[in-house]
Structures are given as C-alpha cells and as structure tokens.
Amino acid sequence: MKEITFINRNKARWEKFEQQLKKPSAVNPDSLADQFIQLTDDLAFARxxxxxxxxxxYLNSLSQKTHQEIYRNKREKGNRIPAFFRIELPLILYSAxxxxxxxxxxxxxxxxxGVASSLADIEFVRSILGDAYxxxxxxNIEKGDPMAVYGxxxxxxxxFYxxxxxxxVAWQVFLYGFxxxxxxxxxxxxNGVMVGAFQTFFYQKNLLGVSTYTIMIHGTLELSAIVLAGGAGIMLGKYLLFPGTYPRKDSFIYGAIKGVKVMIPITIVFFVAGILESFVTRHYNSIDNWLNxxxxATSMLVIIWYFFIYPSLVHKKFKAND
Structure with a gap:
C-alpha cells in the first residue's frame, strides 16, 4: 500500500483521536484503550x-501521548496483557x-x-492409525481396559509429551496456511479422517460409548483447538491468496500477525487439554459421571464463550464507541 493511501484511509480517525486526547477526562476509558490498540497497529504497520x-x-508521537495518558501510573506490564486478551484478541477472533x-x-x-471408509474397509483403520497402535x-481390550493407553x-x-x-500438530495445521x-x-x-477412523474402530468393538466418554474429557478442548487452528491457517492462506486491494506481501504479513495472535489462546487450550489427558483421563474408570x-460441559462453554460469544460482545461495544 502506498503511504498516501495509508494516510488517507486513517487520517480522519487519527485526527479525531488527537482531539479526544486534548480532553481525556471526557473520554470513556475503554474507548480510549480500544482506539489506542488500533493506533499501535497503525504504528507497527508504519514501522x-x-x-x-x-x-x-507522527504516529509515534501520538502513541507516546496516549501511552502517558492511559498508563500514567506505569502499570504497563500489568495492563497490556489483560488488555490484549480482553479487547484486542477478541476483536481479531471476531473477524476470524x-x-x-x-x-x-x-x-x-x-x-x-473417516467413518465411512473404516466401515467400508476393515484395513482402513490400520492404514490411518498404524498396526502398532x-x-x-x-x-488392551482383551485385558478389559480398552483405554489403558492413557496410563x-x-x-x-x-x-509434557x-x-x-x-x-x-496445531502449529503445523496453522503453518500449512503458508x-x-x-x-x-x-x-x-x-486429522478429521484420523478421528473418524479412531471412533469407528471402537464402534466396531462395541466400545463407542466408553471411548467417547473417556476421550471427551480432554478431547472437547483438544478437538476444538484443532478446528480453531485450522481456521487460523485458512485465514493465513486467504491473506496470501486473496490480498484484495493491498500488495500481496503487505496482506500476507498482516494475515500472519493476526494468525499468530489467534494461535496464542489456542496454544493455551492445548496446555489445559494436555493436563486433563495426563492427570484426569487415565482415571476414567473411577471418575464419577457428574464430574466427567x-x-x-465446562470445556465446551469456555470455547464457545471466549472464541464466539465474547468477541461478538466486544465488537458491538467497540462499534458503539467508534
């Protein structure tokens, strides 16, 4: 994008923001923080x-003034990260x-x-999951403990493993967007075919209920994160393949930055899923049904809330303050 085009597209917003800084006491703090995030994105683009x-x-000067106003008590380290997860990231998730x-x-x-192929060909499962597994x-099924792999x-x-x-796996899915x-x-x-083959294998052994009951303890987060990582990868590839009015290089860099930010909470989800799989799933035989x-349910609600509902609420608020 030519510099003059960049200026023309954003000049009115910058001037409006500059006027608000002259009377910071009259500006909603959340609105000020929202606009500051936009400004830092513009600054990064200009750099x-x-x-x-x-x-x-100009943008560097404007950012410094805003920084001094918002973080007068020098609490940047304590505020920047919460602001990222509370405002900036949800806005990106909304667009994704x-x-x-x-x-x-x-x-x-x-x-x-994966399900259809496994039902049609008994050897398909082995070709996907491997003979050893x-x-x-x-x-393990013969020993009466079909989910013993988790212990x-x-x-x-x-x-750790x-x-x-x-x-x-998640970052591979994302990076394939290149x-x-x-x-x-x-x-x-x-990954989808593999999950389908895996579940069909247990279905054919009359253990679909046991496998689903066990796997979803951690799989609710794990499978959701795989799908979300796929979305981030598709978004990355879209900015490369369809740059729109932007130069392809600029569009790709912008898409890569957005994609990496989306991958941050997804990586956190995988950490939690790994802990559940290692410390909880192995005890599937002794876990009460209500706890399972x-x-x-909590895992599902967290995913739906933070990745879909909350971003919509933040977006509505942001548009109202714009």
Missing part, C-alpha cells in the same frame, strides 16, 4: 512499510469467525469420510 517517514514520526466455520465444516466432512489397543506413562512425563505433540488455504485444509482434513459431564 514495517514506511520507516523514517513523517507518518511514522468465518474461517473457524469453514474449518469446522472441513473437519466434520473429513470425520464423516491397533494391535496394542486390541490387547502407560507417568503423569508428568505424559503431560502430549502438550508438545498437540501444540506441534501453502494457501488448501495447505491448512489438507492438514485439517487428515462437568469437565466436558
């Missing part, structure tokens, strides 16, 4: 594409909702394909 320009100097929906549709379609699970390692080592593995949305969709599709239902 990247217009270094040494008058625009950069269409990509999350596409990701969910792809995942469910691939899950259905299938044979081990068959042995093979110590709780802490297992937690699972968290590392799951976070790696290959356009098709890359992210490909990785997401493979509570964990699953």
């Amino acid at each position: 990247t594409f217009y270094p040494g320009s008058h625009t950069l100097a 909702r269409p990509y999350f929906i596409i990701s969910f549709i792809v995942f469910m379609a691939s899950w259905a394909l 299938v044979n081990m699970t068959l042995d 093979q390692m110590g709780e802490l080592p297992m937690a 699972i968290i590392f593995n799951n976070v790696s 290959l356009t949305p098709i890359g992210a969709i490909y990785r997401l599709f493979f 239902i509570f964990i699953i």
Whole structure:
C-alpha cells in the first residue's frame, strides 16, 4: 500500500483521536484503550512499510501521548496483557469467525469420510492409525481396559509429551496456511479422517460409548483447538491468496500477525487439554459421571464463550464507541 493511501484511509480517525486526547477526562476509558490498540497497529504497520517517514514520526508521537495518558501510573506490564486478551484478541477472533466455520465444516466432512471408509474397509483403520497402535489397543481390550493407553506413562512425563505433540500438530495445521488455504485444509482434513477412523474402530468393538466418554474429557478442548487452528491457517492462506486491494506481501504479513495472535489462546487450550489427558483421563474408570459431564460441559462453554460469544460482545461495544 502506498503511504498516501495509508494516510488517507486513517487520517480522519487519527485526527479525531488527537482531539479526544486534548480532553481525556471526557473520554470513556475503554474507548480510549480500544482506539489506542488500533493506533499501535497503525504504528507497527508504519514501522514495517514506511520507516523514517513523517507518518511514522507522527504516529509515534501520538502513541507516546496516549501511552502517558492511559498508563500514567506505569502499570504497563500489568495492563497490556489483560488488555490484549480482553479487547484486542477478541476483536481479531471476531473477524476470524468465518474461517473457524469453514474449518469446522472441513473437519466434520473429513470425520464423516473417516467413518465411512473404516466401515467400508476393515484395513482402513490400520492404514490411518498404524498396526502398532491397533494391535496394542486390541490387547488392551482383551485385558478389559480398552483405554489403558492413557496410563502407560507417568503423569508428568505424559503431560509434557502430549502438550508438545498437540501444540506441534496445531502449529503445523496453522503453518500449512503458508501453502494457501488448501495447505491448512489438507492438514485439517487428515486429522478429521484420523478421528473418524479412531471412533469407528471402537464402534466396531462395541466400545463407542466408553471411548467417547473417556476421550471427551480432554478431547472437547483438544478437538476444538484443532478446528480453531485450522481456521487460523485458512485465514493465513486467504491473506496470501486473496490480498484484495493491498500488495500481496503487505496482506500476507498482516494475515500472519493476526494468525499468530489467534494461535496464542489456542496454544493455551492445548496446555489445559494436555493436563486433563495426563492427570484426569487415565482415571476414567473411577471418575464419577457428574464430574466427567462437568469437565466436558465446562470445556465446551469456555470455547464457545471466549472464541464466539465474547468477541461478538466486544465488537458491538467497540462499534458503539467508534
């Protein structure tokens, strides 16, 4: 984007903000914080594409004035992170909702394909999950403990292993967006087929209820995070493939920044899911039904609230203060 175009698109908002700073006591603190986030985004953009320009100097000066007003008590470290999760990130999540929906549709379609393929071909499960895993699970079923895989390692080592593995998978799905949305969709599709094959395998052994009951203790968060990571990857690829009126490089950088920010809460979700899988799922035989239902329901509500409902509320508030 040419600098003059960047200025023309944002000049009115900057001037309005500058006028508000002259009477900060009359400005809603939340509105001031919201606009400051927009300003810092503009500043980051100018630093990247217009270094040494008058625009950069102007935005830097305006940002410093705003910083002094908002953080007069020098509580930046204590306020910046909460502000990010409370305002900036929800606004990004709101804009990413269409990509999350596409990701969910792809995942469910691939899950259905995994189910259908497993029902049609008994060897399909082995081709997806591997002979070693299938044979081990068959042995566990014969021993009367079909979910024994979750108790093979110590709780802490297992937690580290699972968290590392799951976070790696999620970031792979996201980073495949560098290959356009098709890359992210490909990785997401493979994961969906694998889950479908996994569940069908237990269904064929008359253990679908047990497997679902056990897996969803941690799987509610884990599977949701995979779908959300797929959405972030599709979004990344979209900005590369369809830059709109922006230069492709600028559009891609902007999309990458947004995508990485979306991946922050997703990574946190995987940490929690890994802890549940390591310390709770292994005790599926001794967990009361009400506790299991509570964990699953709470996990689902957290995902729906923070990734969908809360971003809508923040967006409405932001638009009202604009």
